[in-house]
Amino acid sequence: MADDMLTLPLDRWHRDRGGRMVPFAGYGMPVQYEGIMAEHLWVRQSAGLFDVSHMGQLLITGDDVAAALETLLPGELAALGDGRLRYSLLLNDAGGIVDDLMATRQGDGFYVVVNGATKHGDIAYLRDKLPGLKIDYLEERALLALQGPKAVEALEKLAPGVSALVFMQAGRFAIHGVDAWISRSGYTGEDGFEISLPGTAAEQIAEALLADPLVKPIGLGARDSLRLEAGLPLYGHDLDEQTTPVAADLTFAINKRRKEQGGFVGAERILGELKDGAITKRVGFTVEGRQPVREGARVLDGEGNEVGKVTSGGFSPSLQQPIGMAYVATALATAGTALTLEQRGKLFAATVTAMPFVPHNYVRKGAR
Amino acid sequence: MSLYFTKEHEWIRVEGDTATVGISDHAQQALGDIVFAEAPEAGRQLKKGQEAAVVESVKAASDVYAPVSGEVVEANGAIADEPALINTDPEGEGWFFKLKLADPAELDGLMDESAYREWSATL
Numbered sequence: 001m002a003d004d005m006l007t008l009p010l011d012r013w014h015r016d017r018g019g020r021m022v023p024f025a026g027y028g029m030p031v032q033y034e035g036i037m038a039e040h041l042w043v044r045q046s047a048g049l050f051d052v053s054h055m056g057q058l059l060i061t062g063d064d065v066a067a068a069l070e071t072l073l074p075g076e077l078a079a080l081g082d083g084r085l086r087y088s089l090l091l092n093d094a095g096g097i098v099d100d101l102m103a104t105r106q107g108d109g110f111y112v113v114v115n116g117a118t119k120h121g122d123i124a125y126l127r128d129k130l131p132g133l134k135i136d137y138l139e140e141r142a143l144l145a146l147q148g149p150k151a152v153e154a155l156e157k158l159a160p161g162v163s164a165l166v167f168m169q170a171g172r173f174a175i176h177g178v179d180a181w182i183s184r185s186g187y188t189g190e191d192g193f194e195i196s197l198p199g200t201a202a203e204q205i206a207e208a209l210l211a212d213p214l215v216k217p218i219g220l221g222a223r224d225s226l227r228l229e230a231g232l233p234l235y236g237h238d239l240d241e242q243t244t245p246v247a248a249d250l251t252f253a254i255n256k257r258r259k260e261q262g263g264f265v266g267a268e269r270i271l272g273e274l275k276d277g278a279i280t281k282r283v284g285f286t287v288e289g290r291q292p293v294r295e296g297a298r299v300l301d302g303e304g305n306e307v308g309k310v311t312s313g314g315f316s317p318s319l320q321q322p323i324g325m326a327y328v329a330t331a332l333a334t335a336g337t338a339l340t341l342e343q344r345g346k347l348f349a350a351t352v353t354a355m356p357f358v359p360h361n362y363v364r365k366g367a368r
Numbered sequence: 369m370s371l372y373f374t375k376e377h378e379w380i381r382v383e384g385d386t387a388t389v390g391i392s393d394h395a396q397q398a399l400g401d402i403v404f405a406e407a408p409e410a411g412r413q414l415k416k417g418q419e420a421a422v423v424e425s426v427k428a429a430s431d432v433y434a435p436v437s438g439e440v441v442e443a444n445g446a447i448a449d450e451p452a453l454i455n456t457d458p459e460g461e462g463w464f465f466k467l468k469l470a471d472p473a474e475l476d477g478l479m480d481e482s483a484y485r486e487w488s489a490t491l
Contacts, residue, residue: 031427032400035400035401036400036401036425036426036427037400037401037426038401040426221400221426221427224427225426290403290404290451291404291406291422291424292403292404292424292429294429314426314427315403315404315424315426317426
């Protein structure tokens, strides 16, 4: 197993700090250091440093790059200002989700961060569908995420000026003389930053961040429980190529102009679902008792018929109860609806719950 | 009193014809923060190797198997109320259940403590 894992720039650094390394998206990645529960709660109260270098960083350039990308992404890219980013979805011809991503206007092009497990497929798909564009895979770059209410205090000391960014805004900064592209974004529901920098400088910068007592290293285990509490879907679990943005409850990623004009692959189906609703919908749920109900569990109706599937499930460290996400028949998607879940032959009482489970803590423009 | 271990990381402490069963320190470390545990009810008959209890960490669910056959005589209610006991004292207060041995000869196939510690350190 270990022999098949590719190594990323911070591999040795994680091991030296007690990170328990597991295979993830083809790489050895730290699942935890001191423990998922403690790391999770640390991020909610202070600042956690995540290595997310397995994710794919792309630079997409070319003539009319925004218009070209808009044929595959339902987001508003043409009107996106320099240094602004959007959460968006890469779609297939049937309106299914090939990947979810962050796209940032960076000068003449777009800086795009895609999932680690899907990045090679995404690149091939983009090159096939948009042969006029240049897709650079920034393989030599590392990506760090600093997340939590004290992330801004910690990062401002190293990268003066970052506190002026608001949620979903990015810019170029120097940290210890290293050229870094920093966005105020993340995938934990907390305020925080993602820091793209040369892989050769990753260890030095990670070390500088960790020298601050506000910051602890956090593994992928807590990243998963944090994003689940934040109600954020995970590709390959809550999203796949059979899922549409409407079923996935991600219609916020389809901007007003795109809803009116369409002009992206799968638009016919997606615009139809926007009007009439999708057959199934992604919902959050809480479970009675303390036993987590996990991915793959069945959702049953009163007669015991299967009406959905759990796509993510675990124990919420913040709420101290089991939570999860499932796809259910749209008629059952209203908050407060009682659900029965079945896992390994055992039935669980659950309730559809509005997401996020834990409120987002983003720093928005004008909100300070 | 004798202590035995299985390759599935259960421990079994035998006193007379009664045995106490739990998961090893190695197992709790591998699982991480334990958030749920369910021990079998008293009176349940278990066959050696059968699923006996459930333990769940933040990340994963795991089964606990009966190391030997017997009738459950007591479940540890404390671990249901405070699953973290299994992390803090896995081979003591964090025990799962006690059973009455059906066939003491089944103990012969299990590892003793030093063999187990040596073997689990290589995993």
